[in-house]
Amino acid sequence: MDGAWHPTAEDAQEPEDLRIAADDVDVDVTEGGVETPMDDDEEPEDDDVFEDNSIAAFYSHRKSVFCVQLHPQFPDPPLAVSGGEDDAAWVWNTIDGSEVAHLTGHTDSVVAVAFSHDGDMVATGGLDGRVRLWRRQDDAYTTWTFLTNLGGPSEIVWLEWHPRGPVLVAGSSDTTVWMWKLPSGAEMNVFNGHTGSVTCGRFTPDGRRLVTGSDDGSLIVWDPTSGAPLAKLKDTNSRFALDGGITSLAVSPDNKLVVVGGAAGGVRVVSIANIEQGAAAQVVGALDAHDAGESVESVEFIDLLPSQSDAPSGTTARTSTHLVSAATDGRVIVWDLAQGKMRGEARHEAAVTKLIVHPYTPLFSTSSMDHRLRTWDARTMQLVGTQHGFTDGVLDVAVGVDDGLTQGAETGGIGAFVDPTRSKGYKLVGAGDEGVALVFRLI
Template sequence: MSTDPEHFEEGVEDDEFIDPNDVYIEFADDGDHLMDEDDGADGEQFMGDDGEHQPEESIVYEDNSMQHFPSHNGSVFAIATHPIAPLAASGGEDDLGYIWDYTTGEELVKLTGHTDSVVSTAFSADGEMISTGGMDGKVRVWRRVGKENWNQWEFLTELQGPDEVMWLRWHPKGNVLLAGSNDSTVWLWQLPSGNTMQVLAGHTAPVQCGDFTPDGKRIITADAEGTLIFWDPRNSTPVFKLTPTDVRFDMDGITSLAVNPASTLAVVGGATGSVRVVSLSKGEVVGALGGHKEGESVEAVTFVELAGASTAPSAGGVVVTGATDGKACIWDLGTMRLRTTLEHEDAVTSLLRLPQPKSHLVVSASSDKALRTWDARSGTLVREHKGHQGPILQAALGLGGGVVVSAGDEGVCLVFPTE
């Protein structure tokens, strides 16, 4: 099988890649300490004025959300927002997906056909299609009906191949869909035809994370055994592969990754708190970041744009990593040093960077039931978003970064203003 090359840019000169001078430095923890289990709001909510424990049903939960969507019957695992319209697509434990209006909370379309939990939802770059991926191995795609509004969608096709879908990503410019599978394979389809373009076989464990590079030219994937593979989507042979046999890349499994806007660097998070910086031009590790507690999984990585921090390919940029230790660490990749640390009372599950002109703002979601908007320049808390009664499993930005939409383990999606 081969890729239709029209979906991938040809004849573009290679970006200037960073020159990291092959530096590999392990930076120690900055000395921040985790909160004790008894610290924080969760421990206090159950205490009355007389010091006696209150039954949970008597607790009044704070809720500063703008809107809510309670239609799921079970945990909500996935949330995605439309690139133009005020629509969200959620997927859950009830084997269902929904498209709903996050300004009104109105349910628009029920996305059916799965026989197991829907763990990923994703809108195409132009917003004309929506895909859902399930633990049943199915990838189902719907498309918008007509051009009058965004509220009518029809089922398009079901894509076969994966054993169990781990994640879905659309190409940043074209109608090409990428999926990582529990059976160690990576799938690439062309839409709306549904034709399989590539089956990328090189992993030996569940492919837990992956994406297209921002320039759309390459694919990066990583698995539960700690192997990272960089692909040309037109070729089934890896551009390069990093494995735990390289002691500098022994991460006990990879749980998250992100690529910088210049498509020159990847930051990779591990299952035991390790973070590695990889040069995509050289195919090798160029740095290690040691700010998270050992043994705690790094669940989220995102790049941010800060005034005064160089975004040139030679600088690397600024990245935020979030882990189950409750920390979100902000790193300057030009120096490989920690700028500041953001704190939650439980695991950080999602990190989102607002677009320009507010790209210095980052939203973090946590298992502590709260989301927080931070100024990444200083680490200052801008706003706290409360309303969930269970861990927040995923979040997405909408209205050009004006709102954040969150998916809760208690079965409810909430909408908050980011500022």
């Protein structure tokens, strides 16, 4: 899990056709910038009316929900796992919001959750330093039993499963990265090389390398088998240096590029194409358009043309030429890496906490502290849909194929939807700071 927003224990002017329509903005603006009081009998503006187009909700956390992920075979089964400030995680049904399994045993907030590549196991990571594992016990995925507790790190920052096997990696605030073999829970390696919190990490799509980034500004490419560092870039490299360190990273589908986002708005493109032959990692691009001092919370490779099947395992894109970045400045930027420049951008009204690509399509969705989820088309930056229903910031988002089922008030949903033919093919799940996870259909 790489590049997601993580809690801790303590404008280049926009092109005219890329601006968000005024109807999408919540702030009331009058001539001269003076607010006009409403008469007592005047009807409220539409922007003052709470809107909720969710189709199901999960309420059991009751405190901030920090992370959410869908089962890798979603929508069959239609399951999500979420973790939160209640020191626990839940496996739950996205159709009706019903509880499936309560994943307990943590003594501090659960900030990372992850299904294994086959969906048979789920891992939870907490600020208590614990990584706990559960395994399904039936074909219907209705029963999950505790498997093992993995110790060693201090506060967990992220979790990442190997794309092809039962190997789990965790990044910690104590500068280390740990790797275990499941289901035995045997420790395989402890990676030491960073001097600050390990803020993000991913396996390359082929599973042969592990890439990690830290708030000390260093990027390391590891051999996961031996635990040896194969390449390293540090903030002493003037072309690479990112003020405040690294906050997010992505690896290209061809395993040749790593893109990292920084705590102060910078994005760097690094080639790791020849490290197996002993070559150093090389900085091949610097993308600077996000506002200075604003953290780049997510970076992801994206396809501008829809593509099907034979995509590399462990990726959501087939090509390595375009990238999306999202930051706390509210800006969402699509980059053309071949030309090293911005292709287009759009905005939320507050910090973007996460972006996720709809696999092998030009669509991607974003979550924001403006209480909304939004979906965009990377080719035009057209706003495809806005999902309302939260009363506080949205801290994470997951996307999956729409199962076509219609939910409404009678099944626990809030907003009834009765025409599945209008669906654009996806469901979204958002994790809310107010303690609820909401399910939406993209229409």
